[in-house]
Amino acid sequence: MTVTVTLEPAGRCRWDEPVRIVVRGLAPGQPVTLRASLRDEKGALFRAHARYCADAAGLLDLERAPALGGSFTGLEPMGLFWALEPEKPLRRLVKRDVQTPFAVELEVLDGHEPEAQLLLGRAVHERDFLAPGVRREPVRAGRVRGTLFLPPEPAPFPGIVDISAAGGGLLEYRASLLAGKGFGVMALAYYNYEDLPKSLRHVHLEYFEEAVNYLLNHPQVKGPGVGLLGISKGGELCLSMASFLKGITAAVIINGSVVNVWGTLHYKDEILPPVGFNQNRIKMTKDGFADIVEVLNSPLEGADQKSFIPVERAECPFLFLVGQDDHNWKSEFYANEASKRLQAHGKAKPQVICYPGTGHYIEPPYFPLCPASLHTLVGTPVIWGGEPRAHARAQTDAWQQLQTFFHKHLGGEKGTILAKL
Numbered sequence: 001m002t003v004t005v006t007l008e009p010a011g012r013c014r015w016d017e018p019v020r021i022v023v024r025g026l027a028p029g030q031p032v033t034l035r036a037s038l039r040d041e042k043g044a045l046f047r048a049h050a051r052y053c054a055d056a057a058g059l060l061d062l063e064r065a066p067a068l069g070g071s072f073t074g075l076e077p078m079g080l081f082w083a084l085e086p087e088k089p090l091r092r093l094v095k096r097d098v099q100t101p102f103a104v105e106l107e108v109l110d111g112h113e114p115e116a117q118l119l120l121g122r123a124v125h126e127r128d129f130l131a132p133g134v135r136r137e138p139v140r141a142g143r144v145r146g147t148l149f150l151p152p153e154p155a156p157f158p159g160i161v162d163i164s165a166a167g168g169g170l171l172e173y174r175a176s177l178l179a180g181k182g183f184g185v186m187a188l189a190y191y192n193y194e195d196l197p198k199s200l201r202h203v204h205l206e207y208f209e210e211a212v213n214y215l216l217n218h219p220q221v222k223g224p225g226v227g228l229l230g231i232s233k234g235g236e237l238c239l240s241m242a243s244f245l246k247g248i249t250a251a252v253i254i255n256g257s258v259v260n261v262w263g264t265l266h267y268k269d270e271i272l273p274p275v276g277f278n279q280n281r282i283k284m285t286k287d288g289f290a291d292i293v294e295v296l297n298s299p300l301e302g303a304d305q306k307s308f309i310p311v312e313r314a315e316c317p318f319l320f321l322v323g324q325d326d327h328n329w330k331s332e333f334y335a336n337e338a339s340k341r342l343q344a345h346g347k348a349k350p351q352v353i354c355y356p357g358t359g360h361y362i363e364p365p366y367f368p369l370c371p372a373s374l375h376t377l378v379g380t381p382v383i384w385g386g387e388p389r390a391h392a393r394a395q396t397d398a399w400q401q402l403q404t405f406f407h408k409h410l411g412g413e414k415g416t417i418l419a420k421l
């Protein structure tokens with residue numbers, strides 16, 4: 001009997017949607033190895049594999065069959081995606097061009113041998129980043145540099161500014177996926193991109209104010225304010241924007257800091273100096289990667305208190321999404337200190353959701369955990385923290401939580417894809 005591999009939805013779906021993988025035509029109880037692979041746009045190979053046994057009818061349904069070993073174990077229908085690992089270490093899976101899908105090849109190999117060779121069947125599944133009808137508009141307005149993603153009509157849509165981690169350039173994939181949920185989302189570049197500043201040594205909030213006003217004044221975006229979504233340095237900048245700027249209705253902070261880090265922050269006649277750090281507190285892992293989680297000074301002591309972002313000035317609700325094993329910095333501490341500062345000034349207690357075993361890069365669902373990679377600012381590879389399975393669970397939950405938060409505070413049609421897993 002011919003072995004067939006089917007993935008539902010067939011052919012193509014959004015990267016943040018689960019797929020149902022079923023293999024048919026196997027012998028009863030047949031041991032097989034499933035192997036997933038994809039290449040990013042720079043040709044870097046990412047692979048995962050897992051061992052299974054067919055049921056008495058020769059069928060293998062990953063929603064019912066536990067993995068017996070390999071890249072992961074247990075009942076993990078999407079494990080072949082979130083457990084992908086780079087062939088070369090230190091590569092993080094990122095999507096640079098959201099107008100093309102990632103093509104994921106799925107092979108079914110006979111047996112459980114480490115190098116199971118007999119290919120029984122294969123399928124290729126395209127996982128894309130633009131839902132049907134989502135429009136991609138490059139933004140070159142005044143100084144603002146970014147890309148706006150708009151859902152299919154009818155407009156207007158609630159607007160969100162999406163700010164990524166330090167690294168420079170412009171990553172659009174979170175914004176493009178979120179636009180598929182009914183939001184107008186602008187991925188905003190802020191340094192080392194086109195004619196923007198080349199470094200973070202001095203950050204002027206007026207640039208971000210111009211970006212907020214651009215989005216608020218867009219004919220397809222409805223007010224009265226916009227949402228902010230930021231991860232890492234992007235989360236820190238969202239906290240500063242919510243504290244100093246007007247027109248912010250909701251803010252989601254993913255592993256951001258409540259203290260100004262690395263460069264001096266300027267807004268009108270105010271400045272926040274960067275918090276101090278001590279390189280001697282950098283630890284080295286047995287693999288030779290830097291662990292920088294202790295390197296920053298506490299913003300509660302001495303002169304470093306001047307670097308604390310005045311979140312008490314913000315007028316919007318906050319959702320903090322925290323990886324409790326974040327090794328870039330102390331995200332849980334920062335979220336708790338922000339919460340204390342807000343409540344001490346009579347502001348609403350923010351929502352803080354902490355995820356155990358979860359590292360720094362809490363990405364949209366099914367992105368594989370990156371254990372370590374180059375830190376642009378530190379100039380050397382660092383560990384980001386997290387354990388793959390827990391991190392994957394956190395990404396799926398965090399993605400739903402931020403959509404719920406933005407729908408609640410910004411409105412908009414509920415285009416949320418409820419993850420079945």
Ligand SMILES: CCCCCC/C=C\CCCCCCCC(=O)SCCNC(=O)CCNC(=O)[C@H](O)C(C)(C)COP(=O)(O)OP(=O)(O)OC[C@H]1O[C@@H](n2cnc3c(N)ncnc32)[C@H](O)[C@@H]1OP(=O)(O)O
Nearest residue numbers: 090091092165166167169232233277373374375376377378
């Ligand atoms: C001096 C010691 C000081 C110590 C004290 C430290 C002080 C403070 C510590 C805390 C600092 C907190 C900073 C703020 C918080 C954060 O934001 S932490 C998050 C930091 N994130 C990064 O640094 C991202 C690193 N950059 C990247 O991963 C890549 O730039 C990119 C994947 C985002 C995009 O890459 P692209 O723009 O396409 O760059 P390229 O020109 O292609 O490649 C340049 C180099 O980037 C690395 N790189 C590229 N792609 C990847 C990838 N997919 N995965 C991992 N790394 C990638 C790579 O090194 C590239 O160089 P090569 O091509 O390999 O030569």
